[in-house]
Amino acid sequence: MMETRRNVQTCLGMLASLLCLPVSAQVNISGRIMWVDRRGPADAGSAHPARSVLVEICDNRVPLANQVVSTTQTDEGGNYAVTVPTANGTQRDILVRARSQSPAATVEAIGTTLAYILPSAVFPAQPWNATLTVNIVGDFTKTNNAAFSVLDAVLGARQYVSKLSNIDLPAIPIEFPTSGSVSYFQNNQLHILLGDRWDWDVVMHEYGHYVSKSFVFDDSPGGVHYLDENISDRLPKDSAVRLAWGEGWPTFFAIMAQREMNMAAFGIPYVGDATYSDTEDASIDIDLSSNGDGSLGEDNEVSIMRLLYQSVTDAADTRVSPVDLWQEMVTSRPRYLSATYTAMTSKLATGGVLAIGSLATKHRIAPGPELPGISSALADSPPQFSWAANGGGQLHHNNQFTIRFLTRDPNPQRQRSE
Amino acid sequence: MQPGQKPQIAGRITTTAGQTGQISISGRTLNSNSDVPDVHADVPFRNQKGQLKLSSPTATGPVAISVKPTNQTVGDGYVVKGDLTVSLKAVSNVQPSGVTVDTSAEGVTLVSSAPSANLAPSATDVTRSITFVASDGQRGRILTQIKGKTRTGKDYIRRAYLYVLADANKLYTSSSGFVDLEIQKLQADHDARRISDDQYNAGVNAVLSGATESGVAKQ
Numbered sequence: 318m319m320e321t322r323r324n325v326q327t328c329l330g331m332l333a334s335l336l337c338l339p340v341s342a343q344v345n346i347s348g349r350i351m352w353v354d355r356r357g358p359a360d361a362g363s364a365h366p367a368r369s370v371l372v373e374i375c376d377n378r379v380p381l382a383n384q385v386v387s388t389t390q391t392d393e394g395g396n397y398a399v400t401v402p403t404a405n406g407t408q409r410d411i412l413v414r415a416r417s418q419s420p421a422a423t424v425e426a427i428g429t430t431l432a433y434i435l436p437s438a439v440f441p442a443q444p445w446n447a448t449l450t451v452n453i454v455g456d457f458t459k460t461n462n463a464a465f466s467v468l469d470a471v472l473g474a475r476q477y478v479s480k481l482s483n484i485d486l487p488a489i490p491i492e493f494p495t496s497g498s499v500s501y502f503q504n505n506q507l508h509i510l511l512g513d514r515w516d517w518d519v520v521m522h523e524y525g526h527y528v529s530k531s532f533v534f535d536d537s538p539g540g541v542h543y544l545d546e547n548i549s550d551r552l553p554k555d556s557a558v559r560l561a562w563g564e565g566w567p568t569f570f571a572i573m574a575q576r577e578m579n580m581a582a583f584g585i586p587y588v589g590d591a592t593y594s595d596t597e598d599a600s601i602d603i604d605l606s607s608n609g610d611g612s613l614g615e616d617n618e619v620s621i622m623r624l625l626y627q628s629v630t631d632a633a634d635t636r637v638s639p640v641d642l643w644q645e646m647v648t649s650r651p652r653y654l655s656a657t658y659t660a661m662t663s664k665l666a667t668g669g670v671l672a673i674g675s676l677a678t679k680h681r682i683a684p685g686p687e688l689p690g691i692s693s694a695l696a697d698s699p700p701q702f703s704w705a706a707n708g709g710g711q712l713h714h715n716n717q718f719t720i721r722f723l724t725r726d727p728n729p730q731r732q733r734s735e
Numbered sequence: 736m737q738p739g740q741k742p743q744i745a746g747r748i749t750t751t752a753g754q755t756g757q758i759s760i761s762g763r764t765l766n767s768n769s770d771v772p773d774v775h776a777d778v779p780f781r782n783q784k785g786q787l788k789l790s791s792p793t794a795t796g797p798v799a800i801s802v803k804p805t806n807q808t809v810g811d812g813y814v815v816k817g818d819l820t821v822s823l824k825a826v827s828n829v830q831p832s833g834v835t836v837d838t839s840a841e842g843v844t845l846v847s848s849a850p851s852a853n854l855a856p857s858a859t860d861v862t863r864s865i866t867f868v869a870s871d872g873q874r875g876r877i878l879t880q881i882k883g884k885t886r887t888g889k890d891y892i893r894r895a896y897l898y899v900l901a902d903a904n905k906l907y908t909s910s911s912g913f914v915d916l917e918i919q920k921l922q923a924d925h926d927a928r929r930i931s932d933d934q935y936n937a938g939v940n941a942v943l944s945g946a947t948e949s950g951v952a953k954q
Contacts, residue, residue: 381936414944426943427911428918434944459945460914496911498822498895511912512894543827543859545886597953599824600892611887 342405345448346374347398350391350415350435352465353457354585355515355597362584364454366395367435367465368472369419374401377410377439384412391415403445413437413451417464421475422507424464424491433464433493463514464493470517471507474524477574481643482532489527502526512598517580517588518571519595525567536652537563542618544603547710549616554713557616558653565621565654568593572605572626573639591626606630612680614708615654620680624654627676628661637661637673654682667723681707684715745805749844749868750782751814758789762798776800785809812870813906818851820862821879821895827859829891834883836861842875843899844868869901874913904929917942 350367357363370391375384386409389399403409417424417433425431437451455462471491479485494511495501501508502523513519529535538556542548542564548557572593575581581589587596595601603611603619605626612620628637645660658677662670677683685705708715748758762774774796781788787804794800819838823829838848844867851862861881869875881893900907900916905923909915918939925935941947 381933381940426918427915428922429939431939431943434940436944456945459948460912461943461945461948494912494914496909496915498910499824541859544825546827595825598894600890601825 342403342445344401344403344409344411344443344445345398346401346411346413346451347396347449348413348437348451348453350395350397350453352435352455352462352469354466355457356586357457358454363457365469365583365585366393367391367415368393368395368469369421370395370465370468371416371418371432372397372399373414373416374399375412375414377412377441390419405445407445408442411440411443411447411449411451413453415453415465417461417468418488419468419472420485420488421472422468422489422491424468424493424509426460427492427494427496430490433461435461435465460494460511460514463511466514466517467491467493467509467520470520471524473517473578473580474521474528474571474574477570477578478528480577481640482647486528486531489524502530505530510598513595515586515597516595517575517585518568518593521571521574522567522593525570526563528570529563529567532647533650534566534646535559535563539563544601544619545611545613547613547616548618549614549713550710554616554709557713558655561616561618561621562651562653562657565618566625568603568618568622569605569625572622573629576630577639591630593622609679609681612682613710614681616708616710616713617681620682621654624673624676624680624682625657628673631672631676637665637669658682678707683707684718748780748787749846750780750787751846751868752782752785754846755779755781758802760792760800762796772796774798774800778802810870811903812868812873813901814846814866814868815899815906815908816866817864818862819865819877819879819897820860821881821893823859823861823881823891824893826885826891828886829858829881829883830886834881836863837880837882838863838865838877839880840867840875840877843873843877843901845877867899869899869906871901871903874898874900874916913948914942917947 350370350372351364352367354363354365368391372389372391373385374387376386377384387399387401389397391397414437415435423432426433435453435455437453440449440451443449455465471489475486489505489507491507491509493509494514495508497508497510500510500513500519500523505527507523507527509520509523537559540560542560548561552560572591575589579589583589587594591604591606593601593603593605605623607623609623612623614620625642629639629642630636642661646657649656649660651657651660662673665673674683678685684707687705688701688703702720704718706714706716744760746758758778758780760776760778764771774794776792776794778792779790787807789802789804792800792802838845846866846868848863848865851864861879863879865877867877876899877897879895883891885891896910898909898911898913898916900920902920907916907919909919921930921935921938921942924930930938
């Protein structure tokens with residue numbers, strides 16, 4: 318009889334012990350996830366935090382499909398910390414995996430819908446009360462590390478949209494590396510070349526297409542386009558100006574996002590300056606603050622990106638603020654530059670209108686006055702006016718002009734069409 | 736090099752069955768005060784049923800040249816011929832004069848590269864007819880590099896790769912990258928039941944983690 322009682326007591330004791338387990342048994346894991354830019358680890362500034370990425374805590378003793386025991390997300394510094402409940406007296410083989418997935422996007426391997434992984438080493442036989450620091454640094458020569466460069470660029474672009482609009486755009490899938498001949502946006506998906514892995518200007522330009530579609534900022538026919546062409550030389554005028562606007566604005570967006578979010582502070586090569594750079598698979602640099610070399614009119618995307626950029630960054634008091642420009646675009650839903658231009662200048666005083674008009678002339682969008690000179694007083698005799706038509710490439714120069722006579726008062730005193 | 740001395744120069748050539756060609760060897764004195772003329776020799780070769788046959792060299796200059804095959808390896812693999820088109824990126828006006836197109840290979844052997852006879856030249860595309868050889872198990876890439884100047888006189892470079900993975904069952908190619916090749920192979924092996932579900936999942940996990948890549952620092 319005594320033996321039996323003792324056995325029963327023992328069993329109850331074991332049961333109580335099991336029920337108490339979750340309260341005190343846990344593994345604490347923290348660390349930092351970093352990706353490495355094109356310069357490689359020899360450069361002290363080449364490692365950058367993988368911001369807002371999914372972190373999976375895994376038990377490597379378990380079959381692959383069921384390995385994940387907890388998840389969390391890194392902060393802006395790439396840091397994470399997580400507590401994993403663990404059965405008392407047991408052990409785990411801890412593996413940490415950072416995924417190329419954030420609230421902004423999932424960078425997926427081509428042919429799959431799976432995010433890339435930055436894996437840690439395996440920490441075998443960790444006891445139930447272990448405290449681990451697990452840092453992960455990517456290998457800059459490998460595609461999985463590059464996926465985090467692409468992801469971080471898109472996160473920055475999304476944050477800029479949020480700053481302008483108070484709207485967080487839904488996460489977008491990114492095929493990487495695409496097999497296309499260029500990076501592109503199509504059907505709510507980005508497709509990024511391996512050769513654009515470090516080119517935040519290119520990646521954020523493509524994300525700009527997603528922004529543009531989301532906020533109905535364009536009506537572009539899409540298709541092939543080149544920086545050094547006036548598209549009206551190749552396509553009908555209406556298609557040309559819509560395509561040029563559809564491509565010029567995303568580049569402006571990319572460069573402005575880096576400027577306004579102070580991404581130059583990240584110390585990533587080519588990020589945060591005023592130049593659109595496409596490196597590795599090409600050698601392209603377009604300075605948006607340039608005086609107009611290579612600007613070819615409204616039907617040229619370079620002219621558009623430069624006019625927009627200089628309109629919001631020129632030091633003059635008359636400049637347009639990025640927020641004002643955004644709000645005007647939200648209201649006007651432009652299909653080409655002229656519509657945006659009208660919206661941009663509608664609320665400006667004369668000085669602002671003239672300043673932006675001067676930029677439009679510099680980039681061969683608006684006519685360029687030649688006679689009389691800017692400082693010349695009009696003669697008593699009927700004055701002579703002349704100007705360069707500009708715009709339109711070889712076939713479609715500007716062909717309708719209005720001469721306005723202004724005083725310092727913002728309202729036109731007299732106007733005449735020719 | 737002293738009179739009577741016979742230094743050996745080792746070289747490697749990969750050929751395909753029936754291929755003929757010529758190996759060129761050049762020598763030049765490094766002593767600028769010497770009047771020793773340059774040396775040049777051409778060695779005709781042919782691949783006869785998998786064996787490299789070398790003919791007598793035709794040499795000029797004061798140095799005699801002899802050649803012989805030392806070691807031959809015959810393996811299974813792929814000989815691939817086709818047109819490779821590379822589109823200019825973002826620019827449409829690279830000035831035709833002075834444009835150079837170079838094709839080279841890493842990891843596989845490029846046998847020949849020439850302007851395509853099938854496709855007319857275009858202002859925005861460059862097409863090369865290439866032949867390359869990849870032995871089973873090899874992986875590599877073929878680079879096409881275009882150099883020129885834009886209309887405004889700026890230097891322009893375009894680089895594009897064709898990635899290659901020679902598997903015993905199939906030759907995989909991609910313009911995306913090595914990750915694409917590995918995933919293509921895993922999917923093909925899985926579809927053909929050469930690997931199990933678990934092996935497929937583990938393989939994909941390894942690809943996503945970078946475990947199968949040797950890494951590419953430069954594009």
